[in-house]
Amino acid sequence: MITLTHVGKQYGRIHTALADVSFHIDAGEFIFLTGPSGAGKSTLLKLLFREQVPSTGEIRVAGHRLASMPDKEIAVLRRKMGVVFQDFKLIRTMTVFENVAFVLKILGVSHAEQKQRTFRALKMVGLQHKLASYPMQLSGGEQQRVAIARALVNDPLVLVADEPTGNLDPDLAQEIMTLFERINGQGTTVLVATHDRNLIQRMRKRLIGLDHGRVAFDYPAATSTVVLGPPAEASRPVDGPRL
Numbered sequence: 456m457i458t459l460t461h462v463g464k465q466y467g468r469i470h471t472a473l474a475d476v477s478f479h480i481d482a483g484e485f486i487f488l489t490g491p492s493g494a495g496k497s498t499l500l501k502l503l504f505r506e507q508v509p510s511t512g513e514i515r516v517a518g519h520r521l522a523s524m525p526d527k528e529i530a531v532l533r534r535k536m537g538v539v540f541q542d543f544k545l546i547r548t549m550t551v552f553e554n555v556a557f558v559l560k561i562l563g564v565s566h567a568e569q570k571q572r573t574f575r576a577l578k579m580v581g582l583q584h585k586l587a588s589y590p591m592q593l594s595g596g597e598q599q600r601v602a603i604a605r606a607l608v609n610d611p612l613v614l615v616a617d618e619p620t621g622n623l624d625p626d627l628a629q630e631i632m633t634l635f636e637r638i639n640g641q642g643t644t645v646l647v648a649t650h651d652r653n654l655i656q657r658m659r660k661r662l663i664g665l666d667h668g669r670v671a672f673d674y675p676a677a678t679s680t681v682v683l684g685p686p687a688e689a690s691r692p693v694d695g696p697r698l
């Protein structure tokens with residue numbers, strides 16, 4: 456579903472955000488992407504939905520070759536993807552309902568179906584009672600959940616999320632991850648960038664670590680908890696790789 460081959464990304468002439476990154480993600484996998492601040496996580500996600508173009512290497516997502524992709528194909532790619540941005544990117548002049556329904560409207564989905572699917576997505580994140588509110592009237596955590604509903608409303612093939620639980624308390628963060636797991640169970644490939652070591656430990660998914668723009672580790676699902684230690688509730692985490 457996603458393949459990166461020797462991908463590099465330079466910002467300007469000298470700043471290397473990613474260098475020689477290669478990995479493959481099968482359809483239906485659930486992956487955590489982690490690493491210290493500045494490691495290149497957001498850059499990597501931006502390359503996947505073609506907000507950025509790699510400086511070197513090749514990226515394939517859902518059958519599209521991103522590095523050499525004509526602009527008109529970008530919309531086709533994005534229709535297959537749900538993206539949760541670090542800064543939410545909600546439209547402040549639109550209600551919660553309108554923000555979530557927007558993508559369906561663009562795709563020409565009927566009004567009745569827009570209503571039904573938007574309500575379903577908002578219910579998934581527990582915000583069906585806020586559909587008439589504006590983003591400014593919501594807490595940071597609620598805005599984040601609206602951004603998640605918007606990413607899910609189109610039943611994407613691939614869900615990409617940048618720190619989707621950054622503003623949520625631990626219980627809500629776990630709920631959102633359980634929701635992602637359910638979406639993943641329906642066949643959506645899920646890639647989540649996070650610093651949240653506890654969440655990673657609890658979820659026991661494949662874990663790719665970046666450091667200084669390079670892949671530092673790639674642990675299969677079964678071993679990530681062994682390497683990082685059990686979640687903090689069970690016992691103190693052992694020293695593991697720097698996240």
Ligand SMILES: Nc1ncnc2c1ncn2[C@@H]1O[C@H](COP(=O)(O)OP(=O)(O)OP(=O)(O)O)[C@@H](O)[C@H]1O
Nearest residue numbers: 466470471472490491492493494495496497498499
């Ligand atoms: N638009 C940009 N122009 C120049 N440099 C950038 C740009 N975006 C990111 N960088 C740099 O590229 C590197 C990787 O940044 P990136 O945002 O991908 O890291 P990150 O792992 O997502 O960090 P964080 O966890 O803090 O969000 C950093 O050194 C950052 O300063």
